[in-house]
Amino acid sequence: MSTPSRSADIMRRSREIFPGGVNSPVRAFGGVGGTPVVAERGEGCRLYDVDGREYIDFVLSWGPLVLGHAPPAVLEALDDAMQRGTSFGMPTELELRLGLLIRERMPHLERLRFVSSGTEATMSAVRVARAATGRDGILKFEGCYHGHADSFLVKAGSGVATLGLPNSPGVPAALAELTHTAPYNDLAAVERLIADEGRRIAAIIVEPVVGNAGFIPPDPEFLPALRRLADASGALLIFDEVMTGFRIAPGGAPERFGVTPDLTTLGKVIGGGLPVAAYGGRADLMERVAPAGPVYQAGTLSGNPLAMAAGYATVSLLTRELHARIEARTAALVRGLTEIAARRGVPFSARHAGSMWGFFFRAEPVRSFADAKTSDTELFRRFFHEAMARGVYLAPSPFEAGFMSAAHGDADVAQALERMDAALGAARG
Ligand code: PLP
Numbered sequence: 395m396s397t398p399s400r401s402a403d404i405m406r407r408s409r410e411i412f413p414g415g416v417n418s419p420v421r422a423f424g425g426v427g428g429t430p431v432v433a434e435r436g437e438g439c440r441l442y443d444v445d446g447r448e449y450i451d452f453v454l455s456w457g458p459l460v461l462g463h464a465p466p467a468v469l470e471a472l473d474d475a476m477q478r479g480t481s482f483g484m485p486t487e488l489e490l491r492l493g494l495l496i497r498e499r500m501p502h503l504e505r506l507r508f509v510s511s512g513t514e515a516t517m518s519a520v521r522v523a524r525a526a527t528g529r530d531g532i533l534k535f536e537g538c539y540h541g542h543a544d545s546f547l548v549k550a551g552s553g554v555a556t557l558g559l560p561n562s563p564g565v566p567a568a569l570a571e572l573t574h575t576a577p578y579n580d581l582a583a584v585e586r587l588i589a590d591e592g593r594r595i596a597a598i599i600v601e602p603v604v605g606n607a608g609f610i611p612p613d614p615e616f617l618p619a620l621r622r623l624a625d626a627s628g629a630l631l632i633f634d635e636v637m638t639g640f641r642i643a644p645g646g647a648p649e650r651f652g653v654t655p656d657l658t659t660l661g662k663v664i665g666g667g668l669p670v671a672a673y674g675g676r677a678d679l680m681e682r683v684a685p686a687g688p689v690y691q692a693g694t695l696s697g698n699p700l701a702m703a704a705g706y707a708t709v710s711l712l713t714r715e716l717h718a719r720i721e722a723r724t725a726a727l728v729r730g731l732t733e734i735a736a737r738r739g740v741p742f743s744a745r746h747a748g749s750m751w752g753f754f755f756r757a758e759p760v761r762s763f764a765d766a767k768t769s770d771t772e773l774f775r776r777f778f779h780e781a782m783a784r785g786v787y788l789a790p791s792p793f794e795a796g797f798m799s800a801a802h803g804d805a806d807v808a809q810a811l812e813r814m815d816a817a818l819g820a821a822r823g
Pocket of ligand 1 (some may be wrong): 542634638671
């Protein structure tokens with residue numbers, strides 16, 4: 395008689411209280427099958443589940459933990475802030491410090507507003523764009539995920555793609571009709587859409603590097619063309635950098651690709667593992683936000699002092715030198731995986747940008763969500779479970795990016811590659 399694992403027991407009880415047993419859908423392993431493991435603690439690049447198993451973690455809480463789990467500097471900053479109180483609902487100097495630090499690294503955020511989730515950030519950025527242009531339409535890309543606000547649940551990525559539910563019931567048809575979509579990297583489709591609908595489009599919103607349909611970088615001409623098409627049609631360009639911010643380059647997408655958006659959304663890394671996100675950009679646009687202007691947006695816990703302290707500690711430690719070190723290890727991981735797949739004769743393509751990376755079981759590079767769906771998702775599922783059984787935790791979906799942290803040393807990367815080599819051998823059967 396086998397003893398049920400603590401993870402399985404906790405998940406069984408959780409399903410009796412939370413929908414699907416979880417508080418965010420992708421955690422339920424719908425994309426790979428099986429029962430999720432339940433986390434107990436993390437340290438550096440390692441994660442430990444409630445059954446005492448250890449994993450090298452490449453999910454990192456879906457991106458925020460760029461310094462790894464429980465970095466001492468962040469814990470100290472949190473402890474210091476906590477001793478003074480956990481929330482005031484008043485301005486604090488901590489907000490100012492983090493705001494200025496972000497603007498120093500990303501000067502195109504002339505003004506910004508802190509919120510508590512990426513969903514709030516993207517929803518609010520679109521509200522500003524609609525107010526500024528007097529238009530209602532938006533253009534987004536298939537497979538891009540911008541949070542769960544009504545306007546974005548049209549051909550979305552991430553959990554909605556994983557579960558095969560790209561459009562959600564409960565979104566009013568009248569609102570969904572305002573959301574136009576085009577395939578990522580398909581300029582001809584964008585040009586057609588702008589020609590037909592351009593005068594009604596308030597904003598083009600895009601993940602400058604897609605992380606929510608698997609990892610898909612933009613073709614070299616894609617982002618410059620979006621900038622040009624937005625300008626020509628009077629739409630604003632929004633870079634959703636909730637995932638890519640402080641991951642693909644120290645200064646974000648404008649530094650990496652030389653294209654500057656009108657508005658930017660940030661999240662994940664800027665909270666260092668606590669709930670922080672932000673939207674910002676051109677001062678003339680952000681000055682429309684209440685109370686400076688009439689576009690309303692507010693939050694009881696916005697700019698929460700614990701979250702600001704964790705964010706400041708994280709972003710201030712993420713220097714250019716450290717960013718370069720993490721990027722080098724990410725490149726080594728992607729190189730190693732590519733070599734393993736080639737040696738084993740498995741169709742495979744893997745890429746990275748900064749400390750964000752991803753792979754598909756498909757020989758040709760993936761340029762769109764439609765391409766991603768032609769990868770061998772069955773092999774991914776088997777590989778995911780074999781990797782987990784050997785102590786490597788990957789995102790439980792073929793349509794999610796991976797992440798690297800400062801806590802992943804060369805030896806950890808080498809150990810992860812050894813484990814994934816064996817996992818791929820077992821997954822092929
Ligand atoms: N935008 C992007 C690009 C994201 O990857 C995510 C979440 O993964 C969001 C927005 C939504 O952020 P949150 O989950 O904090 O609401």
